[in-house]
Amino acid sequence: MAIRRPSQIQIACIPEILKGRDCIGGARTGSGKTVAFAAPILEKFSEDPYGVYALILTPTRELALQISEQFAALGSSMNLKQAVIVGGMDMVTQCIELQKRPHIVIGTPGRLADHIRSSGEEAIAGLRRIKFLVLDEADRLLTPGFAIDLETCMSVATKVKDRQTLLFTATITPAVLQLKDSSKHKVFLHEVQSDSKLSTPDSLSQSYILLPSHVRESYLVSLLSSPANEKKSAIVFVNRTTTADVLRRILRTMDIRVTALHSSISQRERIDSLNRFRAEAARILVATDVASRGLDIPQVQMVVNFDVPADADDYIHRVGRTARAGRAGESISFVTEHDVARIQAIEKRVGKQMDKYDKVKESEVIKNWLQPVSTARREAIMDIEREAAGLVGPKKRKRRQ
The missing domain is CATH 3.40.50.300 (P-loop containing nucleotide triphosphate hydrolases)
Known part of the structure; x- marks a missing residue:
């Protein structure tokens, strides 16, 4: 992928995620945030591959497809199976994909919430055992417009005891910090200060x-x-x-x-x-x-x-x-x-x-x-x-x- 050295956000967050910590990463756009969570997820997946291993939620369809491309590139030698669950695509086809237990599910909250409400337990059962929950562009996901659908998505994953939660954003907002404060775990927080100021x-x-x-x-x-x-x-x-x-x-x-x-x-x-x-x-x-x-x-x-x-x-x-x-x-x-x-x-x-x-x-x-x-x-x-x-x-x- 022509990545010669890690960016600041990758240097800070990848080791902490590999230690099993929840993480909030803040850095400007184009700083390598996707690799900062995709690389450690795939590293952990390679140690114990099974079922639906990670759920990544993102606010837009295009961003979901781009994240999928990054996972495909990084996991090209791992026989990685993915499902992209976004609006504008056939619900039945997506339901069948979920039933096959893909390793990585990447989606928008609205469409995934639709499946949780209507596609039956067979489609969403794999989401109850995820090891990683990622909110990408978390500042936008934690706005009122996504609140109901996001709550529906979280209701499936909240009972997973040893799940890691990763939040990545270009702007660490009060809503993101509030989620950190409400967590029962000690969350690792890193914001790339030089980028934040500029x-x-x-x-x-x-x-x-x-x-x-x-x-x-x-x-x-x-x-x-x-x-x-x-x-x-x-x-x-x-x-x-x-x-x-x-x-x-x-x-x-x-x-x-x-x-x-x-x-x-x-x-x-x-x-x-x-x-x-x-x-x-x-x-x-x-x-x-x-x-x-x-x-x-x-x-x-x-x-x-x-x-x-x-x-x-x-x-x-x-x-x-x-x-x-x-x-x-x-x-x-x-x-x-x-x-x-x-x-x-x-x-x-x-x-x-x-x-x-x-x-x-x-x-x-x-x-x-x-x-x-x-x-x-x-x-x-x-x-x-x-x-x-x-x-x-x-x-x-x-x-x-």
Whole structure:
């Protein structure tokens, strides 16, 4: 896997997990947290392999699939059997997989809770003997939105006396610390302090473009088409799924290789989009915050915040998709008249001011891109409205996508 030396979080947590201790690990995105829990789990599994050995819960489907890939790579010589239990896939097929007692179960709380409630004891019996329970991106899992489903999942595993519980997160929140305090065991807690203070890596260049909100699309096309960026792979983050769909259509009209990732498309389309981007068949990925946590796509060279996030921590997760593992990266935020306060909050959170991005000139945007992009935007919105009204047949709609 080309891992030559362990990261700080791996150095701190792997020995403690091997000693049998519960663990809370905090480090910024891209610091190797997945290997920090996967490696010791597989080490222990190799000593006593049986049934469902570990349950890993994570907030998003994409992150569950990525964790599965890491386990497959690390456990390639161990005949390791896995099951990925996420929404958007066939329940019956997943139930059969669970009945076969895979060694590692990786899932989202919502779908796993559905199986616990409806798939019968035969499907969930293996979960009652797990040796490891992992909450990845624990700060997000321990929010009210996941509370009911997470409680259902925990109800199956809480009776396991010698189970280890591992929490990994980019942000150690009060909810995470409260779980530590309520534990009957002495929990090992390690937070990578240098990363925590900086929030973002030194190898990340952070800048902004101040622009009117009604011409953001034209600026985006100009930015992605400029000589400095025309060959770069980039993730463009937006706050709404409708914005992602409109941008995907605009960029495709402008002959930019693009794909999209958001919650309004099917699970199969989400997997296909990620695979296209990873294989560099698409140079640009337009995404909502479903892609902001945990995903490791090594070739990402630039992150563009088309919409500035309301939460400064969401900004940190977004820009964490680039400049990973010591590589250089670049983030550019579009700042409209409505976003100044948000940018100031982000700068305060990360402890540094953004630089003004000067490689996109207003005169060039107006001259080269304003009219064609405006036309493409109108056509994109009309196409979406026609499809929503059922005025475009399935074959034609598929070709447009």
